[in-house]
Amino acid sequence: MRSHTxxxxxxxxxxxxxxxxxxxxxxxxxxxxxxxxENWTKHGHRAPSLSCIIVGDDPASHTYVxxxxxxxxxxGIDAKTLLYEETLSxxxxxxxxxxxxxxxxxxxxxxxxPLPESISERNVCNAVAPEKDVDGFHIINVGQLSxxxxxxxxxTALAVIEMLKRFKVPTFGRNAVVVGRSKNxxxxxxxxxxxxxxxxxxxxxxxxxxxxxxYTPKEKLEYFCRNADIIISATGVAKLIKADMVKPGATVIxxxxxxxxxxxxxxxxxxxxxxxxxxxxxxxxxxxxxxVGPMTxxxxxxxxxxxxxxxxxxxxxxx
Amino acid sequence: MRSHTxxxxxxxxxxxxxxxxxxxxxxxxxxxxxxxxENWTKHGHRAPSLSCIIVGDDPASHTYVxxxxxxxxxxGIDAKTLLYEETLSxxxxxxxxxxxxxxxxxxxxxxxxPLPESISERNVCNAVAPEKDVDGFHIINVGQLSxxxxxxxxxTALAVIEMLKRFKVPTFGRNAVVVGRSKNxxxxxxxxxxxxxxxxxxxxxxxxxxxxxxYTPKEKLEYFCRNADIIISATGVAKLIKADMVKPGATVIxxxxxxxxxxxxxxxxxxxxxxxxxxxxxxxxxxxxxxVGPMTxxxxxxxxxxxxxxxxxxxxxxx
Numbered sequence: 154m155r156s157h158t159x160x161x162x163x164x165x166x167x168x169x170x171x172x173x174x175x176x177x178x179x180x181x182x183x184x185x186x187x188x189x190x191e192n193w194t195k196h197g198h199r200a201p202s203l204s205c206i207i208v209g210d211d212p213a214s215h216t217y218v219x220x221x222x223x224x225x226x227x228x229g230i231d232a233k234t235l236l237y238e239e240t241l242s243x244x245x246x247x248x249x250x251x252x253x254x255x256x257x258x259x260x261x262x263x264x265x266x267p268l269p270e271s272i273s274e275r276n277v278c279n280a281v282a283p284e285k286d287v288d289g290f291h292i293i294n295v296g297q298l299s300x301x302x303x304x305x306x307x308x309t310a311l312a313v314i315e316m317l318k319r320f321k322v323p324t325f326g327r328n329a330v331v332v333g334r335s336k337n338x339x340x341x342x343x344x345x346x347x348x349x350x351x352x353x354x355x356x357x358x359x360x361x362x363x364x365x366x367x368y369t370p371k372e373k374l375e376y377f378c379r380n381a382d383i384i385i386s387a388t389g390v391a392k393l394i395k396a397d398m399v400k401p402g403a404t405v406i407x408x409x410x411x412x413x414x415x416x417x418x419x420x421x422x423x424x425x426x427x428x429x430x431x432x433x434x435x436x437x438x439x440x441x442x443x444x445v446g447p448m449t450x451x452x453x454x455x456x457x458x459x460x461x462x463x464x465x466x467x468x469x470x471x472x
Numbered sequence: 473m474r475s476h477t478x479x480x481x482x483x484x485x486x487x488x489x490x491x492x493x494x495x496x497x498x499x500x501x502x503x504x505x506x507x508x509x510e511n512w513t514k515h516g517h518r519a520p521s522l523s524c525i526i527v528g529d530d531p532a533s534h535t536y537v538x539x540x541x542x543x544x545x546x547x548g549i550d551a552k553t554l555l556y557e558e559t560l561s562x563x564x565x566x567x568x569x570x571x572x573x574x575x576x577x578x579x580x581x582x583x584x585x586p587l588p589e590s591i592s593e594r595n596v597c598n599a600v601a602p603e604k605d606v607d608g609f610h611i612i613n614v615g616q617l618s619x620x621x622x623x624x625x626x627x628t629a630l631a632v633i634e635m636l637k638r639f640k641v642p643t644f645g646r647n648a649v650v651v652g653r654s655k656n657x658x659x660x661x662x663x664x665x666x667x668x669x670x671x672x673x674x675x676x677x678x679x680x681x682x683x684x685x686x687y688t689p690k691e692k693l694e695y696f697c698r699n700a701d702i703i704i705s706a707t708g709v710a711k712l713i714k715a716d717m718v719k720p721g722a723t724v725i726x727x728x729x730x731x732x733x734x735x736x737x738x739x740x741x742x743x744x745x746x747x748x749x750x751x752x753x754x755x756x757x758x759x760x761x762x763x764v765g766p767m768t769x770x771x772x773x774x775x776x777x778x779x780x781x782x783x784x785x786x787x788x789x790x791x
Contacts, residue, residue, distance in 0.1 A: 275619075292615035292616060293611055293612060294615070295618050295619055296613075296616075296618065297615075299618045300594075300655055302594075325687060326692075334666055334667065334668070336619055340618065343666075343683075347685065348653065349685075361685070361688040361692055361696070363683075364662075364666040364680065366678075368680075374680075377680070377682075380695075
C-alpha cells in the first residue's frame with residue numbers, strides 16, 4: 154500500500170488515500186501460485202489445464218481471454234482457447250462443454266460471456282461440471298456460496314474479498330455498502346461480506362451489509378455510503394461515487410469499468426468512483442485500471458489450480 | 473388489516489399499528505388452495521401428497537409436524553408422518569429419502585429439523601430430490617433462489633414475502649432491514665427483498681436491504697432500524713426490537729418466536745419485537761403468535777401443491 158500527502162488549493166495538507174494496488178497484489182498472488190504449481194508438477198501431476206470458450210468475435214471478449222491465457226501461461230497453467238462461430242447453436246455448444254467435462258485432462262472450463270443472444274447463458278453455465286466451473290456460475294456453486302460452503306466463487310467477487318483480506322481491511326461488525334446487485338459480482342460479494350467468518354467457506358466477513366441498486370433513490374444511496382466503513386461499487390456507472398458520499402477514512406473498492414471519451418476525443422477507462430476527488434477523502438482506494446481487474450484474473454488462476462487439486466482428490470478416491 | 477385508536481396514559485390519542493393478521497391470511501390462502509386442489513383432483517389427478525420425516529422425539533418437532541399434517545388435511549393434501557428412532561443413521565435416513573424420491577406417489581418430502589447430532593442436516597437436505605424439496609433447503613433450490621430463478625422457496629421466507637405482497641406493503645426503492653442471517657430465513661428474505669422484480673422468480677421486491685446480525689453493534693442496529701421503512705426480525709432474541717428503534721409508520725414483521733416464563737411462572741410465546749410498545753409507533757405489525765407462524769404452514773402447503781403440479785408436468789413430458 155502506498156500513501157502520500159496531498160496539498161490542496163488552499164495550501165492545506167491532507168493525507169491521500171492508500172492506494173490498494175491490485176496489479177501489484179495480483180502479481181504477488183500469481184508468483185505464489187507459480188511456485189505452488191511448480192511443486193505440484195514436481196510431484197508428478199500434470200500441469201493444471203484451462204479451456205476458454207469464445208463464441209463469436211466480440212473484440213472485448215477476445216481481449217479478456219487473451220489476458221487470461223497469458224496469466225495462465227505465467228503461472229504454469231496449460232490454457233487454450235476454443236473459438237466458435239457466432240452461428241453455433243446452444244445444443245452444439247453444450248455438446249462441446251460435455252466433451253470437456255468428460256475429458257480427464259481438463260480441469261477448468263470458462264465460457265467467455267456474453268454469448269450470442271440465441272444461446273441461454275444460464276443453460277450453458279449449468280452445463281459445465283460444477284467442479285470444473287472456474288467461473289463459479291453453476292447453480293450448485295451459487296447455492297454452496299449462499300450456504301457458506303466451500304465452493305468455486307466467481308473471480309471478481311473473490312478478488313474483492315481477497316483484497317479486503319490481504320490489505321487487512323477490518324470488516325467484522327463494520328458497515329459495508331455494496332452498490333450493484335448483479336448475480337456474478339454484487340450479489341456474491343454481499344453474500345460473503347455479511348456471512349459468518351466461522352462457517353466452512355472461510356470467506357465470511359461478518360460485516361453489516363447494505364445492498365444498493367438502480368432503484369435505490371439517489372439520496373438514500375448517498376446516505377448509506379456516507380455511513381459506510383467500506384464501499385464496494387459494481388455498477389458500470391462512471392463516477393457514481395462522489396467525494397461527498399464517502400466517510401473520511403473509508404475503504405473504497407471500485408469494481409466498475411467504463412470506457413469514456415474525453416474532451417480531446419481520447420478514450421480511457423474509468424471506474425464507478427470519482428477517483429481524483431474520493432482519493433482525498435477515503436482511507437484506502439482501488440484504482441481503475443490496476444485495481445480489481447488484474448486481481449480478477451489472478452483469482453481465476455487460483456480457482457483453476459484449486460479445481461485441478463480437487464479433481465485429483467476425487468480421482469484418487471475413486472481408484 | 474385492523475387498526476384502532478390508542479389512548480395513552482396522558483390521554484393523548486395515537487393510531488395503533490395495523491395488525492398484519494397472519495392467521496386470518498393463512499386461512500384465506502388455505503381456502504384458496506383447497507378450491508384449487510379440489511379442481512385439480514376433479515381433473516383426474518390424485519391428491520397432492522406430503523411425507524414428513526421426524527427422527528427422534530423432540531416434542532417441539534412433533535407439534536410442528538402435527539400442525540403441518542392438520543393443515544395438509546384441511547386443504548386436501550394427503551400427508552403422512554414417518555417417525556424414526558433417534559438411533560437411525562445418516563445412511564439409513566438417506567436410503568429412506570431416496571425411496572421417497574423414487575416413489576411417484578410422493579410429491580413433497582419434509583425432514584423436520586433439528587436432526588440428531590450424528591446426522592449431517594446438509595447431507596440430508598441435499599438427498600431430497602430438488603423438485604420434491606418443499607422446504608427449499610436443497611443446494612440447487614438455494615442456488616436458483618439466489619439467481620432469481622423460479623424455485624421452491626423456504627416456507628418462512630416465502631411467508632414474509634407473501635405477507636408484504638398481500639398486505640400491499642410498498643417495497644420498491646424502500647429501505648428494508650433484515651435482522652438475522654440464518655440460511656433458512658434471514659438470508660433468503662434478504663435475497664428476495666433486494667432482487668429485481670422483473671426477474672423470472674417474480675419474488676424480487678426491489679428494496680434497498682441492510683442485513684444485520686449478531687455482530688452488528690447495538691447502536692448500528694438501532695441506526696439502521698430507525699431509518700427503515702420495513703423491519704424484518706428473525707433472531708429468536710425476545711424483545712430485541714424496541715419502540716425507539718422504529719420509524720413512525722414503518723412496517724414491522726416479526727419472525728422470531730421465543731418461549732418465556734413470566735413473573736407468575738406461566739410460559740408464553742413472544743417474538744423479537746416489543747409488540748406492546750412498537751405497535752404504538754409502527755404503521756403495521758405482525759403479532760406473535762398469529763403472524764408469520766401460521767403463514768409459514770400455509771406456504772408449505774402451497775409449495776407442496778406446486779411440487780405436485782410440476783412433477784405432473786415433468787411426468788407428462790416424459791410420456
